[in-house]
Amino acid sequence: MTELHFMTIAEAAKRLRTRELSPIxxxxxxxxxxxxxxxxxNAYILPLEDRAMADAARAEAEIAAGGWKGPLHGIPIGLxxxxxxxxxxxxxxxxxxxxxxxxxxxxxxxxxxxxxxxFTGKLSTWEFAIGGTSxxxxxxxxxxPWDLTxxxxxxxxxxxxxxAAGLCMGAMGTDTGGSIRGPAAWCGIAxxxxxxxxxxxxxxLPLSFSLDHAGPMCWTSEDCAxxxxxxxxxxxxxxxxxxxxxVDFTAGLGSGLRGLRVGVVRxxxxxxLSTDAETIxxxxxxxxxxxxxxAVTFDVTLAPFALYTDIGSLISRTEAFxxxxxxxxxxxxxxxxxxxxxxxxxxxxxxxxYVNAQRQRARLIADLAQVMTTADVLVFPTxxxxxxxxxxxxxxxxxxxxxxxxxxxxxxxxLSICNGYSASGLPLSLQIGGRPFEDAxxxxxxxxxxxxxxxxxxxxxxxxx
Amino acid sequence: xxxxxxxxxxxxxxxxxxxxxxxxLQALVSDLDRAAALVRGPHPYEEEPLSAFRLPRP
Numbered sequence: 001m002t003e004l005h006f007m008t009i010a011e012a013a014k015r016l017r018t019r020e021l022s023p024i025x026x027x028x029x030x031x032x033x034x035x036x037x038x039x040x041x042n043a044y045i046l047p048l049e050d051r052a053m054a055d056a057a058r059a060e061a062e063i064a065a066g067g068w069k070g071p072l073h074g075i076p077i078g079l080x081x082x083x084x085x086x087x088x089x090x091x092x093x094x095x096x097x098x099x100x101x102x103x104x105x106x107x108x109x110x111x112x113x114x115x116x117x118x119f120t121g122k123l124s125t126w127e128f129a130i131g132g133t134s135x136x137x138x139x140x141x142x143x144x145p146w147d148l149t150x151x152x153x154x155x156x157x158x159x160x161x162x163x164a165a166g167l168c169m170g171a172m173g174t175d176t177g178g179s180i181r182g183p184a185a186w187c188g189i190a191x192x193x194x195x196x197x198x199x200x201x202x203x204x205l206p207l208s209f210s211l212d213h214a215g216p217m218c219w220t221s222e223d224c225a226x227x228x229x230x231x232x233x234x235x236x237x238x239x240x241x242x243x244x245x246x247v248d249f250t251a252g253l254g255s256g257l258r259g260l261r262v263g264v265v266r267x268x269x270x271x272x273l274s275t276d277a278e279t280i281x282x283x284x285x286x287x288x289x290x291x292x293x294x295a296v297t298f299d300v301t302l303a304p305f306a307l308y309t310d311i312g313s314l315i316s317r318t319e320a321f322x323x324x325x326x327x328x329x330x331x332x333x334x335x336x337x338x339x340x341x342x343x344x345x346x347x348x349x350x351x352x353x354y355v356n357a358q359r360q361r362a363r364l365i366a367d368l369a370q371v372m373t374t375a376d377v378l379v380f381p382t383x384x385x386x387x388x389x390x391x392x393x394x395x396x397x398x399x400x401x402x403x404x405x406x407x408x409x410x411x412x413x414x415l416s417i418c419n420g421y422s423a424s425g426l427p428l429s430l431q432i433g434g435r436p437f438e439d440a441x442x443x444x445x446x447x448x449x450x451x452x453x454x455x456x457x458x459x460x461x462x463x464x465x
Numbered sequence: 466x467x468x469x470x471x472x473x474x475x476x477x478x479x480x481x482x483x484x485x486x487x488x489x490l491q492a493l494v495s496d497l498d499r500a501a502a503l504v505r506g507p508h509p510y511e512e513e514p515l516s517a518f519r520l521p522r523p
Contacts, residue, residue: 310500358514
């Protein structure tokens with residue numbers, strides 16, 4: 001039988017529902033591990049053991065009384081520390097917000113709470129979801145559980161590290177320029193950037209209003225689908241929130257991929273940005289697996305990847321500066337160096353360039369929609385290479401380790417899954433993009449590939465302690 | 466972008482980065498300047514950005 005801390009949400013939910021597994025025992029198992037391992041991993045800024053044990057006790061009583069709320073009832077979930085939590089500090093991993101105690105939960109946190117989730121704690125992040133892997137902040141940066149000398153990527157660094165190491169069963173991340181998919185890729189888990197507007201961002205510290213996405217990070221695509229069933233929905237108090245019909249994100253899982261049209265964005269990794277051989281080989285293996293399942297694969301052409309990056313940077317830097325400019329002028333010393341530099345850069349974009357970047361963005365969205373009349377999903381690697389050494393500035397000007405920006409700019413759903421391992425034992429990654437609000441199809445493809453490739457049976461050696 | 470124009474733009478911004486910040490900040494600004502040059506081409510007169518304001522129905 002799988003150890004408690006390595007169970008998926010899907011497995012644990014079945015056992016919790018039948019009372020074969022106790023939410024209290026499950027929460028205890030996780031906190032035993034957090035105490036033993038997180039001193040080296042730094043995934044948590046603030047573990048919430050007392051509150052979590054109270055939540056777990058409540059869940060146990062509710063389930064015993066016949067009040068099972070659904071598959072997240074009693075499930076240990078971690079929150080990136082930019083999600084507001086009522087009465088609990090929400091720091092953004094920054095000295096600037098060290099004493100910030102919100103009065104209300106973020107909307108998504110409230111939804112999870114209502115579903116009976118047990119919150120294990122607040123997880124490390126790049127400072128305000130932009131600052132990079134930094135050593136000059138009040139808390140150390142998260143490390144990669146596959147190799148503690150490696151970077152977990154970010155900005156949802158603690159979320160990726162904690163899920164991979166079995167220090168929480170699922171986590172919430174955010175993705176403005178790849179901040180769910182980057183750590184999902186380098187930590188070897190599944191991370192979904194949902195369609196823009198599918199999940200409310202209300203109560204999450206903003207970075208870039210028109211590019212910010214909230215989303216789940218889990219060991220499997222199936223678990224991401226389970227979390228999406230709780231998280232997706234219209235929030236009239238989030239200006240970008242979409243009002244679309246409810247979907248069961250798990251309904252199509254396991255029903256096969258026969259006839260699925262898979263566009264391969266080959267120019268991204270063959271000519272736009274150099275990509276390492278193991279990553280490309282893993283992608284080709286994934287294409288074989290897709291064809292074996294009856295999918296049809298063919299190459300497609302999008303705009304050059306650099307154009308998405310440039311448009312995304314102009315928009316995100318400008319919007320981030322608009323949010324932070326007061327603090328950057330009043331208290332620049334309270335930021336870490338990377339955060340301060342990246343946020344200040346937005347001051348140098350003029351208004352007309354910002355507006356024209358948004359116009360160009362509209363064209364990129366229209367162009368992608370045209371391509372997606374011929375393909376149901378698109379695939380390409382998430383990362384160009386496995387995790388780099390921690391301390392290297394992975395997001396320095398001119399270096400781009402991930403193929404993530406495109407789907408932030410277009411707002412379309414994009415899922416990163418683990419599709420293999422390098423010779424040195426580090427996870428490799430594949431990204432699956434879809435049409436707006438077809439997140440369920442993207443998750444179905446990711447679930448099928450994970451099962452076909454058999455990547456979910458392997459955990460980091462560090463996590464086996 | 467020359468050092469001089471970066472310095473004058475920085476002064477106009479009212480920001481106070483540290484001396485150690487300047488090389489990386491200038492590199493980031495240089496990247497943004499290059500990106501901005503790409504969007505300064507002609508745009509159709511009536512083309513509206515996608516962030517159009519939508520009012521809710523009563």
